Structures are given as C-alpha cells and as structure tokens.
Amino acid sequence: xxxPNFLRFTAICGFVTVLxxxxxxxxFPDPPADFEARARLFQDTTYLLNRWWIVIHCLLALVAxxxxxxxxxxxxxxxxxxxxxxxxxxxxxxxxxxxxxxFYLNGLRARYxxxxxxxxxxxxxxxxxxxxxxxxxxxxLFILAFGLGNLFYGLSLWRxxxxxxxxxWSLILWSIASFTAxxxxxxxxxxxxxxxxxxxxxxxxxxxxxxxxxxxxxxxKEAL
Numbered sequence: 001x002x003x004p005n006f007l008r009f010t011a012i013c014g015f016v017t018v019l020x021x022x023x024x025x026x027x028f029p030d031p032p033a034d035f036e037a038r039a040r041l042f043q044d045t046t047y048l049l050n051r052w053w054i055v056i057h058c059l060l061a062l063v064a065x066x067x068x069x070x071x072x073x074x075x076x077x078x079x080x081x082x083x084x085x086x087x088x089x090x091x092x093x094x095x096x097x098x099x100x101x102x103f104y105l106n107g108l109r110a111r112y113x114x115x116x117x118x119x120x121x122x123x124x125x126x127x128x129x130x131x132x133x134x135x136x137x138x139x140x141l142f143i144l145a146f147g148l149g150n151l152f153y154g155l156s157l158w159r160x161x162x163x164x165x166x167x168x169w170s171l172i173l174w175s176i177a178s179f180t181a182x183x184x185x186x187x188x189x190x191x192x193x194x195x196x197x198x199x200x201x202x203x204x205x206x207x208x209x210x211x212x213x214x215x216x217x218x219x220x221k222e223a224l
Contacts, residue, residue, distance in 0.1 A: 068215055
C-alpha cells in the first residue's frame with residue numbers, strides 16, 4: 001500500500017516545481033553574448049545559483065512524476081512505466097549537463113582567465129566554444145525524453161473520464177510542444193522560438209500545478 005503522506009510529499013514537490021519553472025524562465029537573466037563576459041561567469045553568483053536551481057528543479061520534477069506513477073500504475077502500467085523511464089532519462093540528461101557546466105566548463109573558464117600565453121588561451125578558447133555543441137547534444141536528449149515522458153503519461157490517462165481525461169489531453173499537448181521545440185533546434189524559426197518562450201513561463205507552470213493537484217487528489221483516494 002502506498003502511504004497517502006508520501007503521495008502528498010510528491011505532490012508538494014510538484015507544486016514547488018511551479019516556482020522553480022518560473023525561476024528558470026523568468027527570474028534569471030540570459031548569459032551574455034560576449035565571449036570574455038561568458039568566460040567570467042564562473043565568478044557570477046547569480047549564474048551559479050541558476051545552474052544549481054536547474055539541478056534542484058529536475059530532481060523535484062522527477063519526484064513529482066514518481067508520484068504520478070504511483071497513483072496511475074495500477075490502471076496503466078505499460079504507458080505510465082514508459083513515461084517514468086523517459087522522465088528518468090530527462091533528469092539524468094539535464095543534471096549531467098549542469099554538472100559538466102559547473103565542473104568542466106567553469107574549470108576551463110578559470111584556466112582561460114589564468115592563462116598568460118597566447119597559445120594556451122587560443123586552445124582553451126577553442127575548447128570553450130566547442131563545449132556548446134556538447135551541451136546542445138545533452139539538451140536535445142533532455143527535450144526528447146521530456147516530450148516522450150509527457151506523451152506516455154498522457155496516453156496512460158487516455159481511457160479516463162472527466163478531469164483525468166483533460167489532463168491526458170494537456171500532457172499530450174505538452175509533448176507536442178516539446179517535440180516542436182526540439183525540431184526548432186534545427187529549423188531555427190523566430191516565430192516558433194517566440195511561441196516556446198511564452199509557452200515556457202505560462203503553460204509549463206500551469207501544467208506542473210495541474211499534475212501536482214491531480215496527485216494530491218490521488219493521495220486523498222488512497223487515504224479512504
């Protein structure tokens with residue numbers, strides 16, 4: 001038996017991700033475009049806080065999605081199990097990307113600023129520029145896994161009625177938006193980028209709150 005208090009804990013984690021999502025997309029500034037300014041980011045407290053904020057957000061999101069799984073697995077183990085696997089991949093991909101930034105990229109930045117000869121600076125600058133391609137690969141995996149997780153969670157509710165049916169449609173729409181964002185990494189459409197920007201700080205927080213509420217309601221049913 002799943003203890004209702006544990007489900008409430010996962011729901012609370014879900015409610016907190018509403019705030020962490022807003023923090024990622026609204027509160028923190030974008031990194032500067034200038035190379036030399038970016039090289040000094042490892043000394044920027046706000047930037048470092050942003051990296052750890054994302055790590056905590058991903059871990060909280062995984063706990064929240066675990067709560068969804070615990071509520072739904074008796075009714076649709078196949079789809080909800082696949083969804084959880086992909087949410088696990090989403091978490092590993094993004095947390096790993098942030099760890100590379102915090103320890104590898106920031107280490108290169110520190111060495112670049114400390115270097116005194118032109119040859120060393122040139123080599124380190126090349127490595128810093130190439131890292132963006134490495135980071136983009138993890139980001140692509142992160143978006144793909146997130147979209148698939150939402151898709152399978154949505155399908156796990158497909159036969160439900162009422163609010164759960166509405167959640168099913170909402171999750172599937174969330175997955176479509178994620179796949180659109182992934183495609184736009186190659187298309188690079190300004191219109192799609194603007195849509196994704198608005199969607200990130202409107203639809204995403206609303207969906208996270210909706211999911212958390214749904215799990216909270218599931219905890220009430222477990223307590224009966």
